[in-house]
Amino acid sequence: MAGPLSNLTVVELATAIQGPAVGLYFSNMGARVIKVEPPIGDGSRYHRGVKNELPETIFQSQFLAMNKGKESVCIDLKTEIGRDFLEVLLGKADIFISNYRASALERIGLELTGLNARFPQLIVGHVNGFGPRGPDADKAMLDGAAQARGGIANLTGKPGETSTPPGAAIADHAGAMQLALACVTALESRHTTGQGQVVRTSSLGAQLWLHMWELQHSFLTGNQLERVGPHHPNINAPYGVYTTKDAVDFMFVTAMTNDAWTNLWIFFDQPDVLLIEEWDTPGKRIGSSGSEDGVADIRTRLKNAVALKTFEELEAFFDEQPEIIWERVRDHEGVRTDPQNIANSYVVEMDLPTVGKTATVGTLMEYSLTPTDEAVQLPPELGADTASIMAELGFDDSQVEFVETNVTNVRQRLLSALLGTD
Amino acid sequence: MAVLSAGLRLKSSVCATEIMVISGPDGDVDLTCGGAPMTEGEGNSGGAVDSDHAGGTALGKRYVNGDGDLELLCVKAGDGSLAADGTALNLKDAKKLPKTD
Numbered sequence: 256m257a258g259p260l261s262n263l264t265v266v267e268l269a270t271a272i273q274g275p276a277v278g279l280y281f282s283n284m285g286a287r288v289i290k291v292e293p294p295i296g297d298g299s300r301y302h303r304g305v306k307n308e309l310p311e312t313i314f315q316s317q318f319l320a321m322n323k324g325k326e327s328v329c330i331d332l333k334t335e336i337g338r339d340f341l342e343v344l345l346g347k348a349d350i351f352i353s354n355y356r357a358s359a360l361e362r363i364g365l366e367l368t369g370l371n372a373r374f375p376q377l378i379v380g381h382v383n384g385f386g387p388r389g390p391d392a393d394k395a396m397l398d399g400a401a402q403a404r405g406g407i408a409n410l411t412g413k414p415g416e417t418s419t420p421p422g423a424a425i426a427d428h429a430g431a432m433q434l435a436l437a438c439v440t441a442l443e444s445r446h447t448t449g450q451g452q453v454v455r456t457s458s459l460g461a462q463l464w465l466h467m468w469e470l471q472h473s474f475l476t477g478n479q480l481e482r483v484g485p486h487h488p489n490i491n492a493p494y495g496v497y498t499t500k501d502a503v504d505f506m507f508v509t510a511m512t513n514d515a516w517t518n519l520w521i522f523f524d525q526p527d528v529l530l531i532e533e534w535d536t537p538g539k540r541i542g543s544s545g546s547e548d549g550v551a552d553i554r555t556r557l558k559n560a561v562a563l564k565t566f567e568e569l570e571a572f573f574d575e576q577p578e579i580i581w582e583r584v585r586d587h588e589g590v591r592t593d594p595q596n597i598a599n600s601y602v603v604e605m606d607l608p609t610v611g612k613t614a615t616v617g618t619l620m621e622y623s624l625t626p627t628d629e630a631v632q633l634p635p636e637l638g639a640d641t642a643s644i645m646a647e648l649g650f651d652d653s654q655v656e657f658v659e660t661n662v663t664n665v666r667q668r669l670l671s672a673l674l675g676t677d
Numbered sequence: 678m679a680v681l682s683a684g685l686r687l688k689s690s691v692c693a694t695e696i697m698v699i700s701g702p703d704g705d706v707d708l709t710c711g712g713a714p715m716t717e718g719e720g721n722s723g724g725a726v727d728s729d730h731a732g733g734t735a736l737g738k739r740y741v742n743g744d745g746d747l748e749l750l751c752v753k754a755g756d757g758s759l760a761a762d763g764t765a766l767n768l769k770d771a772k773k774l775p776k777t778d
Contacts, residue, residue: 526697
């Protein structure tokens with residue numbers, strides 16, 4: 256595959272989102288990513304989500320999103336040949352990535368520092384829930400737990416009501432983003448030291464990274480930021496989501512010039528707002544000095560004014576005001592059809608077996624010298640590349656047959672137990 | 678003649694112009710648009726814009742007098758031009774932001 260990292264081989268031993276999203280980054284960048292899956296496969300192959308009437312046999316959304324362009328080896332790492340295979344594979348790899356718990360890796364002989372000792376050139380990348388040290392270093396984690404513990408969930412939702420986590424797996428994705436960055440950093444370091452190293456990130460750490468400004472404000476002032484519904488807890492300004500007469504939500508960020516602020520309130524036929532000194536400069540309007548009463552007042556004025564306009568009326572006005580920062584709150588269909596996403600290949604089309612054409616998220620990064628592939632690669636069927644990669648590494652046909660027979664048997668046993676049919 | 682206090686909205690009696698007072702002097706001011714007095718009432722009553730006061734007003738622009746104690750905001754544009762006590766008002770220059778480089 257083409258791309259800036261097409262010279263790299265990455266071995267992924269990972270499940271769900273956080274680990275596979277790291278592998279996806281390298282796959283998008285052109286690296287060869289070999290996903291080593293247990294006999295039952297990555298669990299995300301079975302995650303059907305909501306409102307899904309498509310067949311169980313297709314690539315399910317979570318697996319599809321995270322595993323495009325990878326190869327799959329299905330092998331039982333609890334067997335001797337499974338461990339032998341991985342040792343040979345890692346000897347030819349540049350990066351190993353995993354989001355398995357450290358204790359689970361150790362049970363199959365993959366203690367991280369031990370890996371680093373056996374494969375000095377290898378970048379050993381690991382992402383977990385709560386960091387590599389401390390009492391919860393090996394505690395189980397799924398996305399929402401890290402959102403809660405990292406403080407972000409406390410800042411979203413209405414004041415006085417239940418915290419409302421963002422409706423996306425941001426903890427997993429952020430932890431993955433940090434590990435991808437850490438692995439690339441370690442690769443650059445390898446150019447200097449000639450050595451690989453163990454790099455570790457976590458969902459918890461990534462949550463702190465995602466809202467460093469807000470955390471710093473609470474730490475610095477000693478005053479805890481509190482959730483404020485459709486507004487930002489640390490921006491004392493009109494900034495926030497407002498709803499039009501015809502029930503369309505849009506985010507009003509700010510008017511960057513006084514002319515734009517003037518035009519806004521003339522448009523609403525409330526020019527008297529322009530007499531309020533608290534909002535008469537661009538800095539004040541982005542929250543440099545707003546008072547509690549003043550903020551409540553201007554938000555109420557804007558909310559009431561917006562409620563008298565249809566979205567079409569507002570959009571026509573905003574389109575003439577380039578110095579006002581605003582955006583409609585889009586649903587996923589709005590994202591799919593957004594001309595900006597299409598123009599930048601942020602949303603691209605792919606052909607999926609059984610389903611046909613569907614949309615998916617593209618590479619999202621652009622390189623002038625080493626462009627990435629434009630064509631979207633399918634994710635692998637479970638074990639699709641077991642035989643070819645084993646052969647490539649010098650294993651013979653009888654060993655391949657043993658591995659494939661073994662994983663089929665183990666898979667049937669596990670599925671029977673899970674489905675209660677044994 | 679009227680005291681022009683902040684927030685007061687006035688209409689031209691000969692064109693579509695409407696203004697809001699941003700700031701005004703302490704005393705009475707004879708404010709005209711298109712050569713005719715501005716009013717708080719119905720606005721354009723069908724009269725003609727005086728050709729000597731036909732420069733027009735621009736939506737969203739601010740107009741000031743020479744002393745700097747009167748400032749008006751045009752909230753609806755029209756064909757007449759604004760004057761206070763017989764002297765034409767000037768378009769207020771937008772303040773330039775300081776350079777940061």
